[in-house]
Amino acid sequence: xxxxxxxxxxxxxxxxxxxxxxxxxxxxxxxxxxxxxxxxxxxxxxxxxxxxxxxxxxxxxxxxxxxxxxxxxxxxxxxxxxxxxxxxxxxxxxxxxxxxxxxxxxxxxxxxxxxxxxxxxxxxxxxxxxxxxxxxxxxxxxxxxxxxxxxxxxxxxxxxxxxxxxxxxxxxxxxxxxxxxxxxxxxxxxxxxxxxxxxxxxxxxxxxxxxxxxxxxxxxxxxxxxxxxxxxxxxxxxxxxxxxxxxxxxxxxxxxxxxxxxxxxxxxxxxxxxxxxxxxxxxxxxxxxxxxxxxxxxxxxxxxxxxxxxxxxxxxxxxxxxxxxxxxxxxxxxxxxxxxxxxxxxxxxxxxxxxxxxxxxxxxxxxxxxxxxxxxxxxxxxxxxxxxxxxxxxxxxxxxxxxxxxxxxxxxxxxxxxxxxxxxxxxxxxxxxxxxxxxxxxxxxxxxx
Amino acid sequence: xxxxxxxxxxxxxxxxxxxxxxxxxxxxxxxxxxxxxxxxxxxxxxxxxxxxxxxxxxxxxxxxxxxxxxxxxxxxxxxxxxxxxxxxxxxxxxxxxxxxxxxxxxxxxxxxxxxxxxxxxxxxxxxxxxxxxxxxxxxxxxxxxxxxxxxxxxxxxxxxxxxxxxxxxxxxxxxxxxxxxxxxxxxxxxxxxxxxxxxxxxxxxxxxxxxxxxxxxxxxxxxxxxxxxxxxxxxxxxxxxxxxxxxxxxxxxxxxxxxxxxxxxxxxxxxxxxxxxxxxxxxxxxxxxxxxxxxxxxxxxxxxxxxxxxxxxx
Numbered sequence: 001x002x003x004x005x006x007x008x009x010x011x012x013x014x015x016x017x018x019x020x021x022x023x024x025x026x027x028x029x030x031x032x033x034x035x036x037x038x039x040x041x042x043x044x045x046x047x048x049x050x051x052x053x054x055x056x057x058x059x060x061x062x063x064x065x066x067x068x069x070x071x072x073x074x075x076x077x078x079x080x081x082x083x084x085x086x087x088x089x090x091x092x093x094x095x096x097x098x099x100x101x102x103x104x105x106x107x108x109x110x111x112x113x114x115x116x117x118x119x120x121x122x123x124x125x126x127x128x129x130x131x132x133x134x135x136x137x138x139x140x141x142x143x144x145x146x147x148x149x150x151x152x153x154x155x156x157x158x159x160x161x162x163x164x165x166x167x168x169x170x171x172x173x174x175x176x177x178x179x180x181x182x183x184x185x186x187x188x189x190x191x192x193x194x195x196x197x198x199x200x201x202x203x204x205x206x207x208x209x210x211x212x213x214x215x216x217x218x219x220x221x222x223x224x225x226x227x228x229x230x231x232x233x234x235x236x237x238x239x240x241x242x243x244x245x246x247x248x249x250x251x252x253x254x255x256x257x258x259x260x261x262x263x264x265x266x267x268x269x270x271x272x273x274x275x276x277x278x279x280x281x282x283x284x285x286x287x288x289x290x291x292x293x294x295x296x297x298x299x300x301x302x303x304x305x306x307x308x309x310x311x312x313x314x315x316x317x318x319x320x321x322x323x324x325x326x327x328x329x330x331x332x333x334x335x336x337x338x339x340x341x342x343x344x345x346x347x348x349x350x351x352x353x354x355x356x357x358x359x360x361x362x363x364x365x366x367x368x369x370x371x372x373x374x375x376x377x378x379x380x381x382x383x384x385x386x387x388x389x390x391x392x393x394x395x396x397x398x399x400x401x402x403x404x405x406x407x408x409x410x411x412x413x414x415x416x417x418x419x420x421x422x423x424x425x426x427x428x429x430x431x432x433x434x435x436x437x438x439x440x441x442x443x444x445x446x447x448x449x
Numbered sequence: 450x451x452x453x454x455x456x457x458x459x460x461x462x463x464x465x466x467x468x469x470x471x472x473x474x475x476x477x478x479x480x481x482x483x484x485x486x487x488x489x490x491x492x493x494x495x496x497x498x499x500x501x502x503x504x505x506x507x508x509x510x511x512x513x514x515x516x517x518x519x520x521x522x523x524x525x526x527x528x529x530x531x532x533x534x535x536x537x538x539x540x541x542x543x544x545x546x547x548x549x550x551x552x553x554x555x556x557x558x559x560x561x562x563x564x565x566x567x568x569x570x571x572x573x574x575x576x577x578x579x580x581x582x583x584x585x586x587x588x589x590x591x592x593x594x595x596x597x598x599x600x601x602x603x604x605x606x607x608x609x610x611x612x613x614x615x616x617x618x619x620x621x622x623x624x625x626x627x628x629x630x631x632x633x634x635x636x637x638x639x640x641x642x643x644x645x646x647x648x649x650x651x652x653x654x655x656x657x658x659x660x661x662x663x664x665x666x667x668x669x670x671x672x673x674x675x676x677x678x679x680x681x682x683x684x685x686x687x688x689x690x691x692x693x694x695x696x697x698x699x700x701x702x703x704x705x706x707x708x709x710x711x712x713x714x715x716x717x718x719x720x721x722x723x724x725x726x727x728x729x730x731x732x733x734x735x736x737x738x739x740x741x742x743x744x745x746x747x748x749x750x751x752x753x754x755x756x757x758x759x760x761x762x763x
Contacts (some may be wrong), residue, residue: 088708092727099515099732118730122516207602215622216710265601266622268711283602406514409729419712423624 034127036340040136047341048077054345055083055097055105057090059292059328061166064358065349072348078341087272091408098124103335106342113326113398116157117405117448125162126332131343132161142347146367154326154398163329164350167292168366170392171226171323172385174279174297175286176201177310179208191230191254191315194286198262201285210262212275212287213255215422217415218408219272220255222324223288224418225400226314227251229322235402235414241441243414244434247318252430254317256421268422280305288314291389294382295362311385313392325396327366364389404444413440502743508736515730527737537738539713540721543628544745547717548696551632551639556689558636559643560681564673566644567651584641592705595634596621599706621707624714631715634702639695643688650684651677682760690753697746718742 037046056062062084069080083105085093094108098119110119119125131137132144147155147165155163173194179201180187188194198210214220228235231254233247242248259267262285264278275287280296280303300306314321330346332339348354352369359370360379370376371390380386404410420433478485509527513520531537566577583591598604599620607617620630658680662672700719703709709716709724716724719742726735 095515095730096727099730118514122514122518124516216708217712265617266619269622269707278602281603406729406731409731412724412728416712419710423711 034130034339035134035137035343037136038134040134042136042139044076044139044344047338047344050077050338050341051079051081052106052336052338052341052345053081053083053104054107054330055094055333056085056107056109056330057087057111057328058084059087059167060295061358061363064361064363068354068357072345075348076341076344078344080345095124098122098333098335101335103333103337106333106336106338107345108331108333109328110163110331111326111328112154112157112163113324113401114407114411116162116407117403118407120157120160120162121405124334125157125160126334126339128161128164128332128343128346131332131339137340137343139347139351142351143369146352146369148366148368148393150325150393150396150398151366155329163331164346165327165329165366166350167327167329168325168364168389168393169222169290169292169327170325170389170396171223171288171314172291172388172392173286173288173312173314174276174293175310175312176305176308178308179285180310187310187312189312189315191227191258191317194315195254195258195261198258198285202262207283208285209264209278209283210285211258212263212267212270212278212284213259213422214272214275214289215259215266215268215270215419216272217419218411220415220418220422221401221411222272222290224251224255224415225324225397226288226321227255227317229397230315230317230319232317232319235399236404236441236445239445241402241404241438241445243417243438243441244431249431249434250317252417252421252434253426255418256423256425256430259422260424263422268419291364291385291392294364294385298362298382309382311382311388313388313395320395322395322397323392324398324400325393326398326400327364402441404441405448406444410441410444413437413444505736505739508733509740510733510737512731512733515732520733523733527734530734531737531741536713536716536721537718537741540716540718541741541745543715544697544717544719547628547632547635547699547715548693550629551635551699552689552692552696554632554636555640555643555692556685558640559688560647560685562640562644563647563651564677566648580644581641583638586638588638588701589705591638592634592702595637595702596706599630621715622711624711627707627711627715631703631706634706635696635699638702639692643692646688646691647681647684650681654680683757686753686757686760690750690757693749693753694746697742697749718745 054065062082066082069082073079090109091114094110095118097105098108099122110116110125138144144152151165151168152161155161155165175187180197183197183200185197185200188197194211201208202210214223228248228251231247231251233245233251234242236242237245264283272289273293275284275289276293276297278284279287279293282304294309294311296302297309298306314323330349332342332346336342350367352367355363355365355367355370356373356375359365359367359373359376362382365371371386401407402410402414414437417430417434417437421430425433508520510522510524511520512523512526562580566573566580598606599622601607601617601619601622604620606620610616610618619626621627654677658676659672662676667675698719699717700723703715703717703720704723707715709720718738722735722738722742724735725731725738729735
């Protein structure tokens, strides 16, 4: 008896060892090589019964997406699980998952302006061109041309369409109409005029601050790009880093001083939503940032300043204003084995119907038809905002970051100068920071060659 | 009889003897079962501990940004790069500053709290339990609460400071104040652990030296300095060692509250390694920074172990 128990224990131990050894050596497979279906007949039900996972950064769209999932499943028979994550965590986790060639998600989110060069270099994009070009995989009414040329450009990296945007980000200035009227000032159109207006309204004793901006280094590049272009600066000129040119220095100085003189306390640590949150609390007269906040700011249950907000294009300085245009979009995980079903989801989530419905809720849709639809035009409660966004996209540029890889590091390098400006650095000290950061950016540029 | 001799032998109930090969295998298994039985657990430990450490060291001699291309061997490039990297030295300095400040505070307050809770007073049990709460709370949740408390405009800390006529402090938004502010959070969380260890040490102290001190007429302060502290020092050193190792590795509260900011003012070595490895995708350089971090922990552990051995001998 004793012997048989020992023998059994031995068998179990050996089996366990072997199992562990085998599972430890196991490896995932898969890999997306473009559309699986090569015919030319479109059928929404082709992947009926499949299930896919969508892993995305949540910029406010996930709630609406979840609400519409039943409709998608009814249309296609595909079941969807959504994993939404905040932008900062997502940016850090996605590369780790792609590095391990994770195939446990099929649709991913990407911001080509930030991720593009790095992801393309690492083979982390699926070329969506073959899906878009094939009438068998793309519904005839999808109408890709409905995305304006500048926005389609923002979806490409190295001339390949790698994503379809679910939003259209561009910079503008949000301000308090009531306070500006009280001060008896016209709507400022230059940075100097904004400085003067902010100085007039600034009243820290009553917790009212003149101007708010982002402070965390890598996040400042988004609003700072509007300062840079309006001061005729560039991130890179003729292949050389240009963070310490007189134009860029002037832009950094204006950014830093506007925030340092009139910003709320602690502005140099402001995360990207903080300026809008402070504005919603009624603590800030004006802020310059992307167009994603209007929905919450005009909601009286979330904002104390609803109905009092004015919108205007980014100011000019020595050059014409040039806000950026870009945004987050859906792409197909290159390691997914369900690329076709993933594309069906992307098509549905970025289709006209979804965009038109989202636009009615105040979403910054990237589709032209969503902004032009009679339903939206009639229901639009902020036509001034609509006008500003549309005119901004006319003069927009598709770059809010240095065109350098790794994108996040380049943003951090360029953004640190703006951050130091917000901490009060000016003149020679700010130039010293800009020189130092410029040589770091040049180091990245050299490493790219 | 003839019939008997021709019949086959009657069946026997005896089990047939094992084949020689099978017997040999069983003998081998019997002889080595002390190695075979723990093997699954050993494999798990190796996979979970040794492999990541080994792989980090391997990567630290390579440059790799993920993707389809394999890591490229760069020899000692990452070592020389780190030694000439101002941000690396800055992060080491900030780590040392943060650790010294937070562990120093925790040891002083922890010993004080232990002495207090060693006394008998009504409600001691309840007070001890309440004192342990910060240690049990989830660090990320605690960090979020502190982040709100530190807010210069709506945070409660500035409200309290201003209500007694103090200035508006920027707390974690001030480059000069951010490390002390983070040390306060760490101290709030981990002082109970030091208290717990020291309290256990106090309970185990022999009574004779205290009685002798009493007979010699020593006052409470003299007894504490000349009797309690020397007797407790090995325990205090153990508590300090635990906290030092943990404080050097602090990540969660700094990540949530400041993410290394403002600028790089609270970017400790751990944060910098994370940023290099996982934000910038310099997996090789990030791994080299983690090797430095491991070495730092290792050196501190050795120094403290030696120190403790010396106090034991003394």
